[in-house]
Amino acid sequence: MLRFILSRLAQSFAVIFVVITATFFLVRLAPGDPFSSERRIPEFIKQRILEHYGLDRPAIEQYWNFIRNAAPKRFRPDRIFEEDPLMSAFGINLGPSFTQARTVNQIIADTFPVSLELGFWALVIALSLGLTAGLTAAIFKNSALDYVPMSAAMVGICLPTFVMGPILALIFGVWLGWFNVSGWFLPQDRVLPAVTLGLVYAAVIARITRGGMLEILSQDFIRTAQAKGVPYTRIVFKHTLRGGLLPVVTFMGPALAGIISGSFVVETIFQIPGLGRQFVQSAFNRDYFLVLGTVSVYAVLITLANLTVDIVQVILNPRLRFED
């Protein structure tokens, strides 16, 4: 078990490293630079700016400098009161932004909590709604309680975030006037974005839950439990749930990645000051360090999620625990 976790941990580090490296060179390979887009700058000034940011150096040297600055260092508890507490305390310096008056550290510290909150509520909605619908459908298979939620789920899957968002905004924002169409100030401003982001995954989770539960319910060992006189509710919750929910656990990795890319859209639609918008904007503006910073955050987040999923899977499925 420990060996498994360690090997997965090593793999996670490798993935983060590869993602950051690939992003770095991808951005550098691209034609154009951050200062060639809009207004024309005299050549000598541009030269000075490039020098100032170290962008005139060979790519390898720049890469090395970035990695050195971005790598976490010894923990300094006295720094946790800075604007970007975690990054400062670990001595992570992600560099300057070319388009904003803040450092990348500050931008992430300002915007990431917003995206995290949005993602958290979306995940809560996806899981609570998806699991309830999927379990109900599986338990009451081939009845109205199966068909109705499953049809709704199918509709949900075919209404991606960028369709769902504007439609929800139209109905509940414009027509009914229950919520603001954009902004992120009041508690109720969280509702529409989180629902938009969560519904699609609720639909997928409902389908996966139903499929997983029915798969287990059709196994021979369920018949054994019936023959022992186990009541139906106990069959569902004691004998089926563990195996039946495994596919849902597996899906949580891709789901998180999907929620992150969904946040790009949702933050645009509802004008939310989150990290997703920063990422898309920075890519447009060739704001090198901001692109790298945001991608690094996503890479860490996704690998962490995958690691957690792997571990939970092993905990749930005894057959995966080979070395004990």
Place this chain on the structure above:
Amino acid sequence: MPLPTRLSPGEKRLPDPAILPEQIEEGTSLWKDAWHRLSRNRLALFSFWTLVVIASLCFVGPFFTPHAFDAQNLEKTLQSPSWQHPFGTDDLGRDQLTRVLVGGRVSLTVGVIATIVSLIIGVTYGAAAAYIGRKVEAVMMRLVDILYAMPFTIFVILLMTIFERSLILLFVAIGAVEWLTMSRIVHGQVKSLKKQEFIEAAVSLGFGTRRILFRHLIPNVLGVVAVYATLTVPSVMLLESFLSFLGLGVQPPQPSWGSLIKLGADNIQLYPHLLVIPAFFFSLTLFSLNFLGDGLRDALDPKSSKD
């Protein structure tokens, strides 16, 4: 709603006679059987015809509309539906009906071609890995696992923002993401098929690796591939319109359903029809493709079917 007192755990547990006689009497082929089942699935059939209608509208329709998709008329911007413009006009006074149809053409084309790209890569890779076996297989599939863990949409967005946006790049970027699932599925299928007798027979008859791969294995994997290809098309279209929504996909003046939806989303307060109409076509297409894929899966793999 009373709790069902007895589980109905699928057809697997039926006594043999329920399945046996049919097989003995007719010995129908998998495909014939599958077609029979599919044609009885009304929803899948309905989806199929919906797709046919939408596709022919999108590919033929624009030739018959009186406006070109990129003909601007700045005096008639953002009009509501009328006889002259049944879906209204957009912010540059272009006919929305033509644009929705042409946009569908673009979205469907991207969907199909990127699926074919992912199909070719995925099937070849997965089948080769399973066929070669041993260490090479382990390394190849581990690589797929690792790639799976990569935040791919992020890379696609980077690619599309950084490089000259073109349809070719779009195909490559999307195809590169979607082949992973396909290769996993094909890998699993081939691996289980490989253990079966007819492959062993082919090996013992001295057929070469390539011949076994292309003459025996791939035809047998086709069913599963057909199902997942049908299900890949909607996910590709989703990715394409996601990118177009962010302004990273198909470039103007060329419309796509994603960019049309984006325009609608931007003008939702005043001109909801700009959102509702393309969103309807887009969702209906996704819906049909998903149901058709589900129907195909049920038809080809009766064990996984619902009742």
Place this chain on the structure above:
Amino acid sequence: MPLLQVDDLTTYFHTRNGTVRAVEGVSFHVHRGETLGIVGESGSGKSVTCYSMLGLIPMPPGRIERGRALFDGKTDLLGCTPKELQRIRGKRISMIFQDPMTSLNPYLKVSTQIMEPLQLHEKVTKKEGLRRAIAALEEVGITEASRRVHFYPHEFSGGMRQRVMIAMAMITQPDLLIADEPTTALDVTVQAQILELIRMRQAANKSAVILITHDLGVVAGMCDRINVMYAGRLVETGTAEDIFERARHPYTIALKRSIPSLGQKGKPLYTIPGLPPDLSKPIPGDAFALRKGIRSGGKYANVAPPLEQVSETHWVRASDCELPSLEEVLNEC
């Protein structure tokens, strides 16, 4: 009074491809402590018969059309409520299944699974349950039971898992044990051990056993009485001696001739020609006469052949079918 008296049990499956008449008017009984064998090909309705009595038939598509299964002289298993049936299952009637690899829950520890009948039916404490679970494992010959009781099923071999199944089925000392092909999925070397184990546990608990199998060889040394089923109907019933020495029905005779150990060395083995009939079409007469390669006089083409009494213990369904000789069968091939 018999422990179990089944009358006219009839179970159909209403599928999309028509009604499958899986069990048609089957009657039999089991006395306390005795062993009854039910023999037939796959699809002859032998398993469905027993599953029907315990309410283990998936409904829909299955439906028990008519019949009565009087257990212990009081309870009609087919007529009682699901709740009542639940109290009987696993307490007074237990089951063992064919494939021990899939019949144990891979997600739960063996201890949890073995203790479950006790906790459900006898409301014992966890501690007491565990003690009895360990004792039950020891009784079925599993060494180091107190340690291995905490294992998961995948940590046991196939034969060991079947032992676990037996321990689990017998832990409540049921009056009746139904063993559905308990040895079919096991290695030949383990088969005899498992049968012996069932017999030992049966003797220790004074339980009755219904042994379902397609293998006449298995019932030979084990059963007091034998039911032979074909196409959902009983074709012959009698004591082991009646069946092995005085079999009347051509199907029973054919089954016996196809047992390898009873044939002579060096001679080709007898096989029954043809296949069982399609049960989704009603069979008005003798089902065995419909089998390809079987000659019949046609007396029971459209009339249901009656069950005739041969002796006090021996009943045979009338049939005017004639088995082809070994040479004819071989020529067909």
